[in-house]
Amino acid sequence: MLAESLALSAALFVIGVVGVLVHRNAIIIFMCVELMLTAVNLTFVAFSRFYGAAGQVFVVFVMTVSAAEAAVGLAIIIAIFRHRQTVDLKDINLLRG
Amino acid sequence: MEPHYPLFYVFHFYLFGVIALASAIAFVTRKSPVPAALWLVNTMFSLAVLFVMLDAQFIGVMQVLVYAGAIMVVFLFVVMLLNLGDPSELADMRGTGWKLSAGLVGLALLAEIMVIARARLPEQLVVAPAFNAQQQEKLNVVGMIAKPLFTDYLLAFELTSVLLLVAIAGAVVLGRGRAAGAR
Numbered sequence: 379m380l381a382e383s384l385a386l387s388a389a390l391f392v393i394g395v396v397g398v399l400v401h402r403n404a405i406i407i408f409m410c411v412e413l414m415l416t417a418v419n420l421t422f423v424a425f426s427r428f429y430g431a432a433g434q435v436f437v438v439f440v441m442t443v444s445a446a447e448a449a450v451g452l453a454i455i456i457a458i459f460r461h462r463q464t465v466d467l468k469d470i471n472l473l474r475g
Numbered sequence: 476m477e478p479h480y481p482l483f484y485v486f487h488f489y490l491f492g493v494i495a496l497a498s499a500i501a502f503v504t505r506k507s508p509v510p511a512a513l514w515l516v517n518t519m520f521s522l523a524v525l526f527v528m529l530d531a532q533f534i535g536v537m538q539v540l541v542y543a544g545a546i547m548v549v550f551l552f553v554v555m556l557l558n559l560g561d562p563s564e565l566a567d568m569r570g571t572g573w574k575l576s577a578g579l580v581g582l583a584l585l586a587e588i589m590v591i592a593r594a595r596l597p598e599q600l601v602v603a604p605a606f607n608a609q610q611q612e613k614l615n616v617v618g619m620i621a622k623p624l625f626t627d628y629l630l631a632f633e634l635t636s637v638l639l640l641v642a643i644a645g646a647v648v649l650g651r652g653r654a655a656g657a658r
Contacts (some may be wrong), residue, residue: 379480379490384530387493391517392498392581392614395502399577400568405508408517412546413499416522416538418513423531428500431619437534438620441541442514442635448546452553453649473601 383424390417404455404465408448415444488528495521506568509555512547519543532616 390413397410419437426433459465480488495518502514519542526535568574614622623630 379485379529382488382492382628383525385589386496388526388585388653390589391521392585393496393499393503395584396552396577397649398579400570400574401579402501402508403508405550405557406511409508409511409550410503412542413515413518415501416519416542419534419538420525423526423529423534427530429542430621434531434620434626435624437531438624439628439635441537441575442620442639445546446638448549449642449646452549453646455553456556457649465557472644 380428381426383420387417387420387424390414390420396430402467404458404467405452405472407467408451408455412444412448415440484528488525491521491524491528493527509551512554516543518546521533533620567610 382454392399393419394410394414397413398407401407401410422433422440424435426437455465462469464470498514498517498521501512502518505514509547519538523535523538523543526532526538569577
């Protein structure tokens with residue numbers, strides 16, 4: 379089942395990448411990032427069957443980091459929304475040259 | 476090589492894999508955030524099933540609790556907190572040029588990953604089939620993760636707690652707004 383897991387994980391990751399590129403809603407883009415992190419978790423778990431529990435320990439770390447990332451990122455989105463009344467990335471382009 | 480799997484196992488593995496993939500595609504094609512979040516929850520649940528089938532029961536439970544439970548609820552809270560008005564005002568997708576180039580980037584990435592997987596997998600991989608099953612018998616399902624987490628990876632674990640503390644502080648500072656900060 380290793381090859382299938384890796385293929386599924388790659389497909390999910392790529393779907394996440396395409397979602398980040400295609401969407402303009404900042405919240406959905408954050409969800410796409412979560413999808414990418416979870417796809418990587420699947421790779422870790424699939425390999426951990428062959429290399430021992432270290433892969434699963436790394437999954438725990440990835441989950442923690444993604445939880446922290448979601449908390450901070452959503453707080454940033456709320457702060458931006460309070461400022462600009464939108465979460466549309468088309469209208470949030472202060473740093474564009 | 477990998478052990479032989481019964482047909483029952485293989486069937487359910489493919490079933491939940493296809494569900495995860497289909498939900499992910501449905502998730503990424505939604506325009507408004509709430510249906511997208513619900514499809515993503517579906518993907519997370521299917522992936523939790525796959526984790527359990529891959530001998531990672533604890534990770535499967537964590538997946539349901541942390542991702543499908545906590546993180547997605549936070550996302551939905553934010554969607555409702557922002558009160559984004561009627562659906563026509565919602566930020567939708569980018570134009571056709573963006574979609575095409577995003578699809579091309581996706582295909583290129585997928586091809587790259589597949590090529591790497593094909594080139595590297597056969598010779599380097601197979602170490603100890605059913606290694607985790609033996610570990611699980613020796614320790615138990617949680618102990619298998621807890622033992623390395625609190626011995627080999629103790630420093631990383633402690634740093635993770637610092638990371639979480641900083642994230643909480645940052646979220647509170649960013650989220651409280653100007654009115655509360657004015658004193």
